[in-house]
Amino acid sequence: MSDLTNAAVASTRCPPLRIALAGLGAVGAGVIRLVETNAELIARRAGRPVIITAVSARDRAKNRNVDLSPFAWEDDMTAMAARDDVDVVVELVGGADGPALTLARNAITHGKALVTANKAMIAHHGMELARVAEQKGVALRFEAAVAGGIPVIKALREGAAANKVERIYGILNGTCNYILSTMEDTGRSFADVLDEAQQKGYAEADPTFDIEGTDAAHKLSILSAIAFGSQIDFASVDTSGISRISAADIAEAEALGYIIRLIGMAESDVGPDGKARLFQRVQPHLVPRDNLLAHVDGATNAVVVEGNFSGRLLFQGAGAGDGPTASAVVADIIDIARGMDTGFEADMSFSISVAELEAMAPAPSGHRSGRSYIRFIVADRPGVLAEIAAAMRDAGVSIESLIQKGHASNEGAAEDGVLVAMVTHEGPEEAVGKALALLDGSTSLTQPPLVLHILND
């Protein structure tokens, strides 16, 4: 906000908070609807009216089922950053770079508060943007970037602020959760369910970011920074997606007492130099049936925060959708409006100053201890099981249970072999890697093996 505007606002309790909205897709239209539908209630809770003054999007003519006529239109969204009648810029354009980043940088530089739902931009440029926002004394808020309408950023920044977070994990991508829980309910294949999800609009035309785990990794890296007081380190998130999960994997997991979910998980440990390291992983996991996340179905998101005093806290709700995401955007706007009431305009986007966020080294996965599910598709001939078992033994992997299924019962898993699935006893993850290395190149395996970690309690 410009100094002039700031002074004007500070002089009385009543002047409205003026919003510029960049991006008028489903969420942008949702924000307009929310600001209008709940106007009176928002004004009471914010201590002042919240009004939209300017909007911008690529296509002015598109029908969005909202009346844009009360708002100034900008063809060039970056121009909104310099408007005198704007206090807060809401960026709903998306994309890590490009116009979204240009707008964000400009808005903050011009002293506007920035509210964004853009997880990719925050994951890649959040440190830079937060640093400038602190220098400028403006708010940078991104509740809507993680877990849709669930106020989990606030829960971590404030609600659980007294705790050393020991672990944070959750279901951060609604598309993957919808696909996996539908596969579970129907026994259908990944490709089949993805296809249907695309037709229904639950998955994008290009679903890569969702199904390969990138979207969840963006969100996890943001949560990690707040939870552990570390700089965002998206590049170190050990990420894999759900496209290799077969109907047979889901059936085997179920038989063993698990469901399969794409889980983002982060925790800190201490490296050999005595310094704290950060471990971040987004991967499909086997989730025990009695886990808090075992009942999270469909497009729902859920995050578990384990604090050293709070114990385990669960936050669950819609992970996407125009209403929930708009709810998070406007919660940030109300916080900003409340702060302005009293001169408290900006606080720390990541709970502490960017300068104080540690550059934590990534913790390697090899030293980690846990249980794993390993699935092989193997040639149907004698000696194959002995070969696998020998590799496990030689690498020191202890097998807890094992299922081998013939062609007939191999529910669509593979055309090219039979399925051998096992669950290991607790042991170092690197031992599993060693066992698979011993099997690398073996003609007994007709597909690369699939390893899924078991979410431990």
Add this chain to the structure above:
Amino acid sequence: MSDLTNAAVASTRCPPLRIALAGLGAVGAGVIRLVETNAELIARRAGRPVIITAVSARDRAKNRNVDLSPFAWEDDMTAMAARDDVDVVVELVGGADGPALTLARNAITHGKALVTANKAMIAHHGMELARVAEQKGVALRFEAAVAGGIPVIKALREGAAANKVERIYGILNGTCNYILSTMEDTGRSFADVLDEAQQKGYAEADPTFDIEGTDAAHKLSILSAIAFGSQIDFASVDTSGISRISAADIAEAEALGYIIRLIGMAESDVGPDGKARLFQRVQPHLVPRDNLLAHVDGATNAVVVEGNFSGRLLFQGAGAGDGPTASAVVADIIDIARGMDTGFEADMSFSISVAELEAMAPAPSGHRSGRSYIRFIVADRPGVLAEIAAAMRDAGVSIESLIQKGHASNEGAAEDGVLVAMVTHEGPEEAVGKALALLDGSTSLTQPPLVLHILND
């Protein structure tokens, strides 16, 4: 905080926030341990060190496994409100009135921020205390008063602030939830499980406040005020406890696809005069097996907030215990410390100014529509079922399903008759009341009937 102290604090970022702690039970000792264990992290997140300067409790000599020697001791806890070396008074004494209320009033009057875990005091005197706190410009915070370590007050005040809340409901009493889920797991009687819970320390020596629903009603009335922008109206909470739930009720509910939980629920409707009314109820409910709350076992608490844009949000965690409650207390302290950084010392305890909270009339339950579970213990003789069925018919209650059990299978429900349990179709609650009135005085009933509402989706 005194003006002098305030000025000193405002002059630099570094001076510590100084806490006086009244009440050194398990939670008080937990707050001391938390402030010490996580001191560095709290200082970073609060922007200043948080230190305890003074403590008070009834018995100075009692062993609490914490070292009190660094703190000034006050025999008279009210004296802490006037100490110059105190910025925030933390009240953990308990009780709606008496010393806790005297301390709270004095602290606020002396310009100290007040943090409390005292649900009874806030339920009865929260409006008065918040009004004075606003006049004095000091913070009054009570995150720890509702649902232990779960930041649900913050979620309502801030995280879901953009929403018109349509309904809020949850499991707000860990003792009742422990008893009911243990009865469910073991088939044992209420009296038996309560006895064990008392021996294990999960229930108090006098468990009345917990098992009769008063504690949950305190909490619900606080949540309602924030969710609906209404004045706290504890007296209007339609409250009943769990002491009449029998093992047979739990078994019948299970056979019908439900679990039994003590649920606090509030929603608003519109009265005949066009004004919004508030309905608040704490009662054991039948919870459908697919409800979000159906997997909440043991001493856990969980709250569901239904917002008109956010959709359904679930917040779950430990509802009591020294660690979780201390986590909530210190979260409030950190919020206060952060606000002081920037001159933002107090905000609205109930999300909006007390003066703006509406005096909503209580909505009567009779007009409500829903499904009910009705359990009779009846004399084992011909014609009894016909009598009950006729009363239902005459009152317009439509029966969806009915179970009658003979003595042999009447799992400890009653010595004095056989059990008849039914579930009604959706209909007005007053019709059920009418049916029971028709049966009032009937010699066929050997106990007063038990009515439990079914939590609707």
